[in-house]
Amino acid sequence: MSITSDPVSPLPPHSTRRFWTIARRDALAGYLFAGPQLAGTLVFVLVPLALVFWYSLHEWNVLANTFEYTGLQNYEQLLQDPSLLGVLLASALFSGGLVVLNMSLALLLAVLLNQKLAGIAVFRTLFFSPVVVSLVAWTIVWGFLLQNNGGINGMLGLLGIQGPNWLRAPGTAMVSVIVMQVFKNVGLNMVLFLAALQGVPRELYEAARIDGAPRFAQFRRITLPLISPTILLTSIITIVGSLQVFAQIAVLTQGGPGVSTTVLVYYLYQQTFQFHRFGYGSTLAIVLFAIVALLTLAQWQMRKRFVFHEQ
Template structure:
């Protein structure tokens, strides 16, 4: 074969060869499939996050639309100057400490009761999960009427057994408890479903073997079921803690942060600063502080849970 024929054959092969190799075509297809999610992540998460970081270092009034770069002044005002911030942070901590354990304990109890098949189990699961898909504002409005003073149905029911109920949403000692309980009832169905799914994934052989060895129900739960629920418990703890710091609708509708700022939590305080007082820079700084707090709590929970599992 001459050099001319070899040159022609090589040219033909180059023309017939695909413009992309299989490896690069697969990479391109993967990026095309990921692009909608990636674009959404950039637009709806990364973009707003960068904007909040920038706004937190400015003094920007929403009405005048004038922004002045002030560095860390907003963070300094929140942490060292404004006394309301620490009361708000305390209220958020009380709300989280009340909501998370109560929600998880009630969800696990319901899951243990409804994880086994029996007549009507689907009905009860639906009843306890229905508040999750109910409008939060509608839920708060209904409970606001139920928890009124003497006119509220809750106090009327207590009066039938000789108990003089308080004005739940107007007394500082009771308003936080009322908001926590109504929020727990609203969201417990979601954690219940997660626990039910985890319980149904546990092999029954473990329980049967433990019963043959003479283990009691409490011993089976403590030594077998609870350790196997550890991954699900961690997920539920993290999402419930994050949700407790993000609560807004219940506070907005039921108490408005009162009485005497007794239920003024961080998410609602951020709303007030940004959309009532139009101080977007300070509100953005508060949002960054809340982001750091929630992230730190999540990391601590994961580390403690991992250490316990080890």
């Protein structure tokens, strides 16, 4: 006797599939994590950049409440601006001096503080502490020190030296601002270099000493190549930061004497908020963005030649 049962028809293929597969759940989690960063980049970077470019094509007078399309007139005026060359030279001088002094001093301090000595942590804290101090407060204190009758000239007077008026002399104003900024931020690069130095394997130095390599050769052949990614990072951060300096100039020199310390950001501020030329100020902002982007791209392209891990 055979037992028969009714055949069960198979379900359609689509009804057995689940919509929330593992891949889709992982993709959704990724979008949720990246969403706030993408939204912030869109709202606070891309949209303002597009608006600045749009404003640069107009003449916007806030006082008269006028907003007129002028095309490339602001860019033509940029090429005829007699002050622009001096502003760019001041910006280049400030950035070049700051980058060279900051990174050189930071690397030197990192090498000196990368020693296993008693109390070395105290010195690390002392050199890093200016980084967390308020920028305006730090600048005001240095303004008092650099006055004609300030603390620095007072100490020089004890040695019988007549100090200059640091912030009012064309030859010393820019140097004073650069030195002030170096002491403010050298601790940040020092900490980055110190972390990179502590990541260099000790075995490489031991092998070099066995082979009779002097200390300078060890530094040049071992230390510099292995910390080159950190050097690239600090150079990008320092250059971008140097091109965005404003508070130091506004508090110490107001761009003077003459235009000797009028960097591009401060000139942008003057044109936009003092002279109410918002269209021309937006054009200067586009120039600043282009300079920062080109320098960053150039450094990034050079990494294959100078960065050890990219070779």
